[in-house]
Amino acid sequence: MCGMSQQHPGRSTAPRPARPDASMSLLTNVMDHSLDDGYAEAAARQHAEGRSGLPRTLHAKLWLATGLVLTALVVTVGAVQARVDAPTVAKERGELVDRVEEDTREADALEERIEKLRRSVSARQNEALERHGGDKGALTALLAGATPVEGPGVELVVDDAEDTGGGGDGPRGDSSFSDTGRVRDRDMQRVVNGLWAAGAEAVSVNEQRLTALSAIRAAGDAILVDNKPLTPPYTVLAVGDGRKLGTAFRESADGRYLQVLKESYGVRYGVSVREELRLPAALSLSVRTARPAGTSSP
Known part of the structure; x- marks a missing residue:
């Protein structure tokens, strides 16, 4: 019949299924032809001419x-x-x-x-x-x-804050402190002077006996007492009437200063009364002479 297509028996008109790797033709080509054709031709030419690497x-x-x-x-x-x-x-x-x-x-x-x-x-x-x-x-x-000195007194232990990265303005009055949680030499100076003012008869810091000529200074982050570096915690021993000495120090300006350091910067400290303390003699003693004011020199 004219105008109608004839179908051959036994031949399927359904589309042929695609290969599973049809979408990876580029990868397949790379794997099948890993060596560039130019290299292959050069190798074949050298083999034909009888040339080798040796x-x-x-x-x-x-x-x-x-x-x-x-x-x-x-x-x-x-x-x-x-x-x-x-x-x-x-x-x-x-x-x-x-x-x-x-x-x-x-x-x-x-x-x-x-x-x-x-x-x-x-x-x-x-x-x-x-x-x-x-x-x-x-x-x-x-x-x-x-x-050396023996007798009752107080033990004052001062230590840096656990987190020494604090900041802000405070009683120190100096914003140049890179780490306001650290105990500084000026803090120890106020502590020692406060104990002297409260009635201490003898004072030592980390077993370093203090005298009227002792100096508390700083070298970097270290505190020096008579040019000897100390490490925290700083144990200050003061011989005297323990209860009166402890009470007088807490109520003094230096005791309140230490309390503000604790509240504002996390500086840790504790004051305890001791029945018996022993302070060593000063290692270095400078012997000097003095005379009452208004008298002529001998």
Whole structure:
């Protein structure tokens, strides 16, 4: 019949299913042709011409052998030289270690001798102070820090804040503090002066006895007492009437200052009354003479 298409029996008109990797034709092509055609053609041409990576002429082979021999010779000489020099290097290192250890022992011995001489000088100064102090020699030695002290008093422990990154204006009056939670030298100065003003008879900070000539200074973040660095927590011992001393310090301006540091910056401190304290004598004592004001010098 005209105008109608004829269908061949046995042939399906349904579309052929797509290959599972049809969407990955680029990846498939890369995997099937991993080597560029240009490289393949060059390799085939060299194979056809009989060329390879190794030298074929006698002259080229001799040069290659010479290079290999020289390389092996340099490596061998270097290994032998390193083996020969190893005992010398080890000996020099051992001698250097011995010199360092010997110098360290000498420095320790000198430091020990200096400490003995310092104690001897301090003992002689204390004897002179007690011997020439007259009827008030013991009191003079006590006030000068020349003798150890025992008796009741208070123990004041001051420590940096747990979080030392605080900030803001406060009683310190200085915005240049990079870490306002740290105890500073001026804080310890106020604490010690407050204890003296409250009636303390003798004071020490971290077992460093204070005298009328003691200095509390700072070197970086460290607090120095008589040029000796201290580390927190700072334990301040003050000999005197414990209860009266503790009460007078808390009610003083310096005690309130310490309380403000605690509330504003997190500085930690605690005051406790002790029945018995022992303070050492001052390590370095400067003996000087004085005369009453208005009198002529001898």
